[in-house]
Amino acid sequence: MKRRIERVVVVGADAPAWMAAAAIHASLGGSGVRVRVVELPSRLRPADCYSALPALGGFHGRIGLDEDLLLRVCQALPCAGQRFSGWSGASLSFIQGYDQSPPPSGAALSFTQCWIKGRLSGLRTPFESFLPGAMAARAGRVPLPVEAGELQATYGYNVDAGAYSALLKHWVTRGGVESKAAAIANVEIEGDRIAALVLADGERVEADLFVDASGPEAVLIGRMPAAEFESWRDLLPCDRMMAASAAPLHPCPSFSQISAFRDGWLGFFPLQDRTAFVASYDSRETSDKEVLESLPILANMPVVGEAVVSNLAQGIRKRTWVGNCVAVGEAAFSLEPLDAVQLHITHNCVSQLMSVFPVEAGNFREAELYDEIIRRVAVNLRDFQMTHFKLNRRFDEPLWDRCRDMAVADTLRRKLDVFAARGRVPLCDDETFHEHGWESLFIGHGLIPQSYDPRVDAIPEQELIATVQGRLQSVRALAEAMPPVGQFIAGTAGARETTSSAHI
């Protein structure tokens, strides 16, 4: 007799565990699936901050979490993009925003192709000046949806990691998910399935499906057969991370700042009550002590409180679902804390899990499909992050010289080649970042296409100039009409309503 999955146990701590529980409960709670969280000790330190993609707003809509609450209790700030500086030598910094203008339908010509022709014939205006997300970020404004507009952008968030995790926990347990704070004493494994978890207090926890949301420690999947960790150290060079805080910034920017330095990069993530810092670096090139000493200089502001160091290990589990144990978030794969992907890794894994949720307890034929999808998601994101390093133009610094010479996977090779040749992005299946994201990434790092779609030449010169200038003006006008961060937080109620309804 076939039996449905009835008991799901999520193991982990902090936001990833609660996100997983919330999503499963929201999708399947009504179908009789009971979710229980075994809450491990928090891994968070006071300085930690989550930088999140706009998709997190969609997740909140799905679980019914209001944006107001997020802004009120998590020291959260909207974030229109990431500003990269110092990555490409002397060339200017660039902002990677979250543009959402619909891509041209079918084979229609994109504005990017027009810009390339302009650029190749001497246009000096940078690409980002034509993008509403980047321009909003530059102006310290929050890109809200524009009614009936072709040009659209949106925003993600920076949130205090501890406060956000507490909010999610409250939200999830209030919604009826049972949880227990515990340490795991033993994992009883029979063949390729988990028979039970034994908690420190002696309780045996059984389940139809165990969800490992324990982050890089991978307390469950890490013990499963054939799920070894496959390191991407040779592709993403940083292996140490330092988190710290500084005073809040005034006026408050609507972007995160990511600055390259000799041995890695330094991120600034504005929050309401402070600025969170993250330094990510290569221990072959520098020491924790050296980074700690140079942090206030690099950041150009004094560090407040303690700086905390941890290891980074980018890579993926050889199998992300074994038997009745499925890994989500950083238990499945981990990347640099860059491009606001941390929470997205969990969010994405959990969404994929919902789309292939097992139909039968004890018979997990969905595992292979899940694993393939997760690997594609991970590789696409890894390729995206690698591009920052691969395209760097910091010469005579060993880390950066090495990164330029890195071998890249076929998927990224193709993107780099086709973009360099013609300014098109051959997207793969299961991409997190779409055309706009990759285009601004490549162009921002100085990869200017060598040619453009010949159809651009069919547009008369005057018309093309008018198109380019018109777009520049529309984007500028759009950005000016958006609320500054302060005003957004202070909350003209009308503005808030527009945003939250647009996310649901």
Added chain:
Amino acid sequence: MTKPLDIVILGGGTAGWMAAAALVSLLPANGWRIRLVESEEIGTVGVGEATFPEIKSFNDAIGIDEAEMMRATNAAFKLGIEFVDWGFKGSRYIHPFGVHGPAHMEHIFHHQWLRALQAGWNSEIGEFSFAAQAARNCRFQFPETARASIDSAYTYAYHFDASLYGAFLRGIAERRGAQRTEGKVKHVVQDPESGDIRSLLLESGESVAGDLFIDCSGFRSLLLGERLGIGWEDWSKWLVCDRAFAVPTERNELSPYTRSTAMQAGWRWRIPLQHRTGNGYVFSSGFISEDEAATSLMQSLDTKALAEPRMLKFQSGRRVAAWANNCISMGLAGGFLEPLESTSIYLVQIAIMQLVPLLPEKRIDPRLRDEFNRLMDLQYERIRDFLILHYKLTTRDDSEIWRYCAAMDVPESLTRKIDLFRHDGIIEKYKDGLFTPTSWLSVFIGQGLIPENYSPVADAISEEKLISQLDEFREAVRDRVDEMLPHDRFIDRYCAADSAA
């Protein structure tokens, strides 16, 4: 400015004139030269009378007025394809050009439908498709574009006379500056070092030189296959049909769908146009003789034949590279997939529309060529798998071809898709390539593959509530279809051809 190219198209069938019309319309008027070489002595295949909805975006991109095109080609609308006797004898389903269930529920609808089915609430999945019901009832209207509603989540294609479509495009191409050269190719002149094609030497003695050559020479593949030696990948072990007889008959009911009826050794099409009905029998010579096939086609006609049946020979497969040197194949010169899902013209169109943004400069950039070839491979392979699915998913054992197909090994990519659906009702999405999950769903279910399980996500509401929601939606589809104009009256008002009876 990009340096303009001289582009030479060899072959004036549907593919050649589609390419000429599109290139001359999309590329700058200044400097670019589009020449098409064809010979009146060489016939064209021109059987593909049924199209896929993407054709509309092609026509729109090159600025073709729909009603004018339809008048000129005796065209009618098409909302899907009806498959008769495929999964088993007596079965009948429509693969519609639109979703099943409410558009915003697309990812979960079929799981809900399965749940109701398992609970004993019987219904046909086609009853939840607006496009399928409109087709079934011979009605038509344009999709609602202003708001999301039952009648907005579908698209449509055309049935038309492909040779008239070719002629219509020729008119456009020539008016817009494409140059036609009459003549047969006597010799292809290549660069001795690179092997690139430099010119076509015609029997008249004229030499047609170019930077880029588009091979639309049909099955012969005169440039890419014969001259550049690009090999052929044979797919006939999966798609065994290798012949077709085609015959036009008098017009009958103007149904807005193609009908494909499985036969003793293949399948038969029925394509209603304004002035006649196109019919054909696609068969495998390994399973039936040509004479028998012709006879059974003629016996199956529902109206009077207007000509003798004409036979075509083919083999399913494709050239291993669509683009080599400075030569790009389109249409039959690059590959052949039987017209079961009306993809022949689509494959020409997608080749053109993927080539234009990647057109090389004078010197061929291998990065652009490789990307074009990759995209075309995906197109061919995904359509191939979808076609094989129709043959593989059959329980017919009344003739040898069906027994062969039910037992044959299919590509791994397809086996996996079938298994996923059989067990879980999961349909994987892909980014590049035709056929969305909704198409796969129609064929899976239509041919009798009912998943063993549905997603637990469909259990979120009570059974009573689910069934009443399904019932309500089905009712709403029916009501909306009842309000529509009959297809033939719609055609009369919108685009009646002068010549149509």
